[in-house]
Amino acid sequence: MTDKTRAAQKRGTVESAASLLLDLRSVSRVYEIGRVQVRALDGVSLAFRGGELVVVLGPSGSGKTTLLNLLGGLDRPTAGAIRYGGTDIVALSDGDLGRFRRDHIGFVFQFFNLIPTLTARENVEFAAELVFRDSRQVEDRALELLTLVGLEERADNFPSGLSGGEQQRVAIARAMAKDPDILLCDEPTGNLDFRTGQQILALLQKLTGEQGKTCVLVTHNTAIAGLGTRVVRLRDGRVQSDEANASPLAASEIEW
Amino acid sequence: MNRKIHLLVLRDIMARRFQFGALAIIIALGITIFASMTVAFLNIGRSYDRTYEATHFADFSVKVKEAPESAVDEVRQLTNVKAAEGRVVMDTGLPVDEDRLVQARLIGLPTDRHPAVNDVIVESGRYFQPDESNKVLPLEKFADFYDYESGDTLQVFTPRGLQTLTIVGTVASPEYLLMAESKQDLLPSPRRFGVFFVPNGYLQELFGMEGQVNEVTVLVESQGQREDTIAAVSQLLEPYGVQQTVRQEDQPSKAATELDLEGARDFAILLPALVLVIAAFATYIAMSRLVRAQRTLIGLFRGIGYGRGSIVLHYLLFAVVIGVVGGSVGVAAGYGLSYLITDLYADVLAIPLIAHEFQLMPIVVGVVMSLGVALIAAAVPAWTASRMLPAPAMRPSPEVPLAKGSVPFVERVFGLGRRPPLLVRLSVRNIWRSPIRSLYTVGAIALAAVLLVVGLSSFDSMDFIMDFQFEKTDRWDVAATFWNPQDDQTLAEIDGLEGVRRAEPIYLTPAELLAGSKRTNLELVAVPEDTRLHGFDLGGGKTAEEALAGGGIILTQGVADKLDVSVGDSVDIATEAGTTSLAVSGVSKEFAGGLGYVSLATKDDLGLPNGFNAVWLETTSPSANTEVQAALYSLTGVQGAQIKEEIRDDWMEMMALFNVMAAFIVAFCMIMAGAIVFNTMTVNVLERERETATMRTLGAGGPLVALMLTAEGLTFSLLAILPGLALGTIASSYLIQTWSSEFFTMWFHMRTVTYAMIVAVIIVATLVSTIPSIWHANRMDLAEATKVLA
Structure with a gap:
């Protein structure tokens, strides 16, 4: 399969699943810590559609991160089903789960998780290489994304030479490098100051708005809720509320 | 001062018991090797000494042609002579099987x-009874x-025919703790050489030497005056044809045991030193990792008020x-x-008195x-811990050693053309992340390569030297010696034996060579100028015929080195015929040492008896060797006959033992290289858990992660191989050269295929030891690992 057909097929997948991308049905996740059972998620049913910016809110221990891990195929539920398009990702093998992450999911972490021995450009290229075979295409894609996040001038710097905000922008560019359908962001502003956090949120909003990506943003910061097209509140592993937001705020309007 | 924090030492050690246990075991291993070998060889040295004391081992002996027993009485009367004995020593043949003969002394x-002097210790049976x-x-x-x-009987060839002797017991002798026949034949197996003690009077009778002896052994009162005593004894025995004076340290068995102990002493230092260096590096890595893992704890201690000294002491306690x-167990x-x-x-060498x-x-x-190694290894991590400032130390650590600035200059220079793949860039840069650890890994793999070169080159060198000695130098198949000089008629008779293609007459006699203040005992070999049964490697395009024709002497390398002489120098040669000066006309590269070659004509000029007392024979086929040997023994006057292949077999047998040791070293090197790479790769993967997990979360599959780790391991080994091979070659050349002595000369030789094999072994060991890291990296909990902070 050529890179071109592969990308086209991926776009087709996104279009065909535009109405419903990820569907969680009665999902539970129970951890056993010694003799204690911790029910991190308890019968959660949620559906994520194309182009949504879903803000998942909840206090510590509410199950936000567990939800994100299950959506991204980093973990498997104890009960319930998770469907991507028509596929139950719970039933996938480890290898297929890896391919699912590679083809459809982009991760943005609280602590950026950039590879310290690769420059900003190379970090993005690393992810792009997983999908695109042609090296010219990989390089173009990396530069295009670094330009998008405003870091083309800093492309050849190692992470240690970048500020926290710059590192998170590189991380977003890296997450986008594979052209994923879904961006999963775990406290993307949690390690940043207010102004930088605003910039990152603006970037994420831009990606969902302009590029039609689905973005699931997990945070305990309630101020960010206004940004989402939809806000899901979790408490004790259950969905407390799931509300659509008809008029989301711009990132610049948010304060905390 | 509160010492509660030191309680944590025991708890931390218990929590990491396997890691610290492994470190203690490595140290214990080094100490065990050191202690066991040192104690054993001190005891073996003492066992030798006890045997020498109990048997009154001679301080020197003088070989004469024939001296009356009354001369021995005169020797006893000399100043500083504590005791002296006269005896007959004769070599002959002894049939052991139907078609096998051994040389019997x-x-x-x-x-x-x-x-x-030179008593024997009766191991079984009894000593002789009077008459x-x-x-x-x-x-x-x-x-x-x-x-x-x-009760068993033996038969020996004598001038009076085959004689039967009855065994009354078995003995050990200080002269044959290592059964060295001569300096030229240090380790003959009992298969072809045996020593037999016979009543002296009977021996005199058998060899027509009634009332005569041909060797006087002497024990002195004071070692300080030994040389004067030697001079006095030599002077007294001069009229009876002094052939050679052998000092205790030159006595073949004693010299060989000393060489053996020296080698063991070197081994007892070298091997443990190597293990302890590895242990020190491993401890350093473990302690550095511990300090890093306890960064926030150190910040807390410092924040609470513990001083830098306490922190240093705390981490040094781990080392203690x-x-x-490790030391106690070791x-x-x-x-x-x-x-x-x-x-x-003691059992193998049959040392009778064990200490x-x-x-x-x-x-x-x-x-x-043990303590020193652990403390040195922990010093830097302990010091690093003590220098941490409380506040930064308590903050979550950023990713482990970060690359700084922009793309390294070197990489930019080399990457001017097409940039290398990311995989290669990652592997190379990861090496620079922990330079000391990388250096340790590269150094240790290089060290393993050095040891492999040293271990395997000893195989190659010995194989090469054996071929050299037994194919190029000794070109004869069977050699025979006679009790007395023979004439051309005997030569013709031998030449006519069935199975003999060519016979060359030679003359062997012990001699002492002197050059300035230096002296050595050697065997002088007089050969035909155009000898075809001995190959000389004189270098410089000079032929043996040229070197021998001028009346000079060709020395073996070991002798030339011992006397510090080279071609053109003059040496004094003392034989039974007196002392003469000879020019060194050549130095021959050959394995056997302690030899000097002159032409038969030069031998005559030295005043030595006419004729020959030994022959070198070329046989028509290897199968004829045994028949020729038997035929020689049936001739009158033949003292001994040796088959070259049997001598070579003895060496190969001895080499088999040596090979086991070398194989042990090779296996040790492979395990060491593997353990080091395993240690480094495991620590690297553990420290980069978040990074690896992130890659896998992004979608990098197991094979890609495996490829990256493999590439990193391979980079380490590729960096180490070349310096390792070069250093190994230098070290091995030096070591092999130091093994050379006046007994034999050795030189380095290694085949290209062996170098290739070492490269393969290092790469395979590296790859195999990377497997556990790959396994771990591909099975980590991604959700957890992507959140690991340090």
């Missing part, structure tokens, strides 16, 4: 008493080899515990093992070394 002993004649006491090693017991545990195990080694060694003495030095040195 018959040595006379008094029957009415034990000798006052006994045809009885024999073989060396125990020989009797064991052929299963001879008291590792050092004390010394205890080493001491136990030393008994085993001593007994095993097991308490040795304090190895215990003290072992514990000090």
Whole structure:
């Protein structure tokens, strides 16, 4: 399969699943810590559609991160089903789960998780290489994304030479490098100051708005809720509320 | 001062018991090798000494042509002579099987008493009784080899025909603790050489030497005046044809045991040193990692108010515990093992009196070394811990050593053309992340390569040298010696034997060579100028014929080195015929040492008897060798006949033991290289858990992660291989050269295929030891690992 057909097929997948991308049905996740059972998620049913910016809110221990891990195929539920398009990702093998992450999911972490021995450009290229075979295409894609996040001038710097905000922008560019359908962001502003956090949120909003990506943003910061097209509140592993937001705020309007 | 934090040492050690246990074991291993070998070889040295003392081992002996027993009485009267004995020593042939002959050395002993010099220790049976004649006491090693017991009989060739001797016991002798026949034949197996003690009077009778002796052994009162005594004895025996004076340190068995002990001493230092260096690096890595893992704890301690000294002490305590545990276990195990080694060694060499003495030095040195290694290894991490500032230390750490700035200059220069793949860039940069650890890994793999070169080159060198000696140097198939000089008629008779293609007459005689203040004993070999049965490698395009024709002497490399002479120098040669000066006309590269070659004409000029007393024979085929040997023994006057292939077989047999040791070293190197790469890769993967997990979360599959780790391991080994091979070649050349002595000359040789094999072994060991890291990296909990902070 050529890179071109592969990308086209991926776009087709996104279009065909535009109405419903990820569907969680009665999902539970129970951890056993010694003799204690911790029910991190308890019968959660949620559906994520194309182009949504879903803000998942909840206090510590509410199950936000567990939800994100299950959506991204980093973990498997104890009960319930998770469907991507028509596929139950719970039933996938480890290898297929890896391919699912590679083809459809982009991760943005609280602590950026950039590879310290690769420059900003190379970090993005690393992810792009997983999908695109042609090296010219990989390089173009990396530069295009670094330009998008405003870091083309800093492309050849190692992470240690970048500020926290710059590192998170590189991380977003890296997450986008594979052209994923879904961006999963775990406290993307949690390690940043207010102004930088605003910039990152603006970037994420831009990606969902302009590029039609689905973005699931997990945070305990309630101020960010206004940004989402939809806000899901979790408490004790259950969905407390799931509300659509008809008029989301711009990132610049948010304060905390 | 509050010392509560030091309680944590024990708890941390318990929590990491496997890691610290492994470190203590490595140290213990080094100390065990050191203690066991040091104690064992001190004891073996003492066992030798006890044997020498108990048997009144001669301080020197003088070989004469024939001297009356009354001359020995005169020797006894000389100043500083504590005791002296006269005896007959004769070499002859002894049939052991239907078609096999061994060279037998018959040595006379008094029957009415034990000798006052060079006594024997009776291991089984009994000593001679007064006036006994045809009885024999073989060396125990020989009797064991052929299963001879008291009451069995042996037959020996003598001028009076084949004589039958009855075994009355077996003995050990200080002269044959290592059964060295001569300096030229240090380790003949009992298969072809045996020593037999026979009543001296009977021996005189058999060889027509009634009332005569051909060797005088002397024990002196004061070692300080030994040289004067030697001079006095030599002067007294001068009229009887002094052939050679052998000092105790030059006596073949004594010299060989000394060489053996020296080698063992080097081994007892070199091998543990190597293990301890590895242990030090491993401890350093473990302690650095511990300090890093306890960063926030150190910040807390410093924040609470603990001083830098306390922090240093705290981390040094880990080293003390590792050092004390490793040292104690090592010394205890080493001491136990030393008994085993001593007994095993004594058993193999049949040392009669074994010493097991308490040795304090190895215990003290072992514990000090163990503690020292651990403390040195922990010093830098402890100091690093003490320099941490409380506040930054308590903050979550950023990713482990970060690359700084922009793309490295070197990489930019090399990457001017097409940039190397990301995989390669990652592997190379990861090496620079922890330079000291990388250096340690590269150094340790290089060290393993060095050891492999040293271990394997000894195989190659010995193979090459054996081929050189037995194909290019010794070109004869069978060699025979005679009791007395022979004439051309005997040569014609030998030439006419069935199976003989060519016979060359030679003359062998012991001699002493002097150059300035230096002197050495050697065997002088007079050969035909156009000899075809001995190959000389003189270098510089000079032929042996040219070197021999001018009346000069060709020395073997070992002799030339010992006397510090080269071609053109003059040496004094003392033989039974007197002392003469000869020019060194060549230095021959050959394995056998202790030899000097002159032409038969030069021999005559030296005043030595006319004729020849030995022959080199070329046979028509290898199958003819045994028949020719038997035919030679049936001739009158033949003292001994040796088949070259049997001598070579002896060497190969000895090499088999040597090969086991070398194989042990090679295996040790492979394990060491593997353990080091495993250690480094595991620590690297653990420290980069979040990074690897992130890659996998992004979608990098297991094979890609495996490829990255493999590439990193391979980069380490590729960086190490070239310096390792180069250093190994230098080290091995030096080591092999140091093994050379006046007994034999050795030189380095290694085949290209062996180098290739070492490269393969290092790469395979690296790849195999990367597997656990790959396994771990591909099975980590991604959700957890992507959140790991340090």
